[in-house]
Amino acid sequence: MKIHYLPHYGLFCYLFLYLSLNVNALAQQLDIKTISPESFIKEVNRTGQLNFKRTLDLSFKTAGYLAKLNVDEGDSFVKGQMLAKLDTFQLVAEKNSRYASLLQAKKDVRRIEALLAKKLSSQQALDIAKTLIETTRASYKQAQYNVEKAQLIAPFEGVVTARFSELNELQNPNQAALQIAAINNNLVVRVGLTAEEVSLVKINQQVQVSLLHETLTGTVSKIPILGNSQSQLYTVEILLVEQYVKEITVGQIVKVAFLLANNTSVYRLPISALNRVDEQGNALITLQFKNKKKKNNYQQKAFAIEEFSNDYIYLKTQQGALPLTVITQGWQQLNFLKKEDEITVKYELKK
Secondary structure, three states: OHHHHHHHHHHHHHHHHHHHHHHHHHHHHOEEEEEOOEEEEEEEEEEEEEEEOOOEEEEOOOOEEEEEEOOOOOOEEOOOOEEEEEOOHHHHHHHHHHHHHHHHHHHHHHHHHHHHHOOOOOHHHHHHHHHHHHHHHHHHHHHHHHHHOOEEEOOOOEEEEEEOOOOOOEEOOOOEEEEEEEOOOOEEEEEEEOHHHHOOOOOOOEEEEEOOOOEEEEEEEEOOOOOOOOOOOEEEEEEEOOOOOOOOOOOOEEEEEEEEEEEEEEEEEEHHHEEEEOOOOOEEEEEEEEOOOOOEEEEEEEEOEEEEOOOEEEEEEOOOOOOEEEEEEOHHHEEEEOOOOOOOOEEEEOO
């Protein structure tokens, strides 16, 4: 009788050894990662137009004909460079006339003082003569100022964005001759965000601005209080941190990437860890844990989904939650055998 049981016992040992080897091989094929909870950071991508934050219209203080124009639209200039100038013949003549009047007023004061010393004049006449000096001096300074303002001097390093005049054209004080813009710390991108998104944005927050051939760092410089009544979007302004780059074309469309953090805690898993989405819209994930005998067991568990991206899936959790040991790859090789009376979900090899 014992002779009949030996083959069955040997076959049982063989099958046990075979399953053990395959289980070990399976464990080696699984990609397992420990995922800790973290604050949810949502990436928001928008497109916007690169533009100048501020421009400046330059005009002459007094009327006159445009005699010199040293720049045109698109030209760069340095601080202190003369951009344009009026014909100053009339203004210089007026300044010289005021200066001559000032010299005469000073002579009159000296003459009246001499007469007053001889009692041939009065103190009142001397006071009037001194007052005339002050008014004439003020007129002379005004005329001198008008000559200086008959030329447009660049207040900063920049570029000409628009030209409104031609040579020999008559200029008026309320007429802009040139429009200019600074090239340093003056490039911005304006993009629209929803009310929920803009609530997570902060002043001086860094964002990534992608141009055609490079990526620059920008900072949020303005957050509006009111949104657009039609689109319901809030136009946020991003100031480029880097110095002006000549290859940048103002007006070009660029991409802006925001990383927005809130108080939500999530598990950030590679998208490959997602087994499937159940009927309730929850994500099914395979977890690894140790049983009492310190052997590996696997469990498929459902989590509420916070967000999807191309590379990650974000699962909702609570602050202070324990880390998860997640099967990120190879979970397809597991068949789950659920038992009603056990929380543990064991596995068997797929045939």
